[in-house]
Amino acid sequence: MSSSDAPRRPATVIGLGRMGSAIASALLAAGHPTTVWNRSADKAAPLVARGAVAARSAAEAVTAGPLIIVTLADYDAVRAVLGTSAADLAGRSVANLTTGTPEDARSMAAWAAEHGAKYVDGAMMALPETVATADAFFLYSGSREVVENERPLLDVLATTHYLGEDAGVAEVYDLGLLGAGYATLAGFLHALALVDTAGVRPEEFLPHASRWLQGMIAYLPEPAREIESGDYSAPASPVGMNRAGLAALVRVSLAGGIDPGVHVPLWNLLAQREADGHGEDSFSSVFELLKRRP
Numbered sequence: 001m002s003s004s005d006a007p008r009r010p011a012t013v014i015g016l017g018r019m020g021s022a023i024a025s026a027l028l029a030a031g032h033p034t035t036v037w038n039r040s041a042d043k044a045a046p047l048v049a050r051g052a053v054a055a056r057s058a059a060e061a062v063t064a065g066p067l068i069i070v071t072l073a074d075y076d077a078v079r080a081v082l083g084t085s086a087a088d089l090a091g092r093s094v095a096n097l098t099t100g101t102p103e104d105a106r107s108m109a110a111w112a113a114e115h116g117a118k119y120v121d122g123a124m125m126a127l128p129e130t131v132a133t134a135d136a137f138f139l140y141s142g143s144r145e146v147v148e149n150e151r152p153l154l155d156v157l158a159t160t161h162y163l164g165e166d167a168g169v170a171e172v173y174d175l176g177l178l179g180a181g182y183a184t185l186a187g188f189l190h191a192l193a194l195v196d197t198a199g200v201r202p203e204e205f206l207p208h209a210s211r212w213l214q215g216m217i218a219y220l221p222e223p224a225r226e227i228e229s230g231d232y233s234a235p236a237s238p239v240g241m242n243r244a245g246l247a248a249l250v251r252v253s254l255a256g257g258i259d260p261g262v263h264v265p266l267w268n269l270l271a272q273r274e275a276d277g278h279g280e281d282s283f284s285s286v287f288e289l290l291k292r293r294p
Contacts (some may be wrong), residue, residue, distance in 0.1 A: 008032040009153050010065040014058070014081055016043040018128040019097070020071035023157055026132035028052055030156040037061035059085040062092075067150055070096045071124075075104040079111060090116030093146045095154070097122040097138070101175075102168030109142055109167035118143040121167045123174030126158055134159075139174065142167035184213070186262040190253070197256045223284030235282030242283050243270035 008031045013024040016038035037055040044054040055061035062085035105121035112119035126136030136158035246267040253260035
């Protein structure tokens, strides 16, 4: 039997919201025997029609196979569902893709270990429609064994990135990436409000915003390098210049009746950095005000 003809590894998907359903659908499309369970059983029907097995209870879902993929509302729900058959977790692998905090993940990993389960925490950097496409990537931390053993199955869902044995690290990455994304989206929405005062439609502005943001992405290695080295003395984009630019942005926003609130915190940080005598340092030196103190 060739590797392409080998039986696909089975998996259980607990939680059939938009992401859970997309994950189960991808597994079925790739030929993996898939058991599904959701508190609202009707959500399983489309997947059952495609060949999934609907567990009759959470306990039956937990015991259906060696790998349990969980996408629920929060970590309390994860523990409650897995706890219905905690004694049967021993020897099984849990990939928890529920969004939470690093401490949620570490606590869950400890709980799973107490019951003999191998545990990884995951962050889904994808939309439901991008699951199983080249645009999706999932981050995992926790049990290296789970990721190594299940990588062919996990790679069906998205590109797999393993971040180490600390179960909380994937959530740190997740929240960091979400923060960068939210800040970008908030800035874009503010920009649309600003250009609206000149009668510019969003679709007219979009090509220019896209080109500008691509340039910002290309610039990211520079602040990363400066922060790594701790040397902010040869800036392409100094604090003082950016503080003046943000001051103008806030002023024009207020004059146009637009809330500048998404930009005021950064203006305050730049003003503080300048007041501390670092106006000629790089913009990235704001990191020194944000980072955790010893």
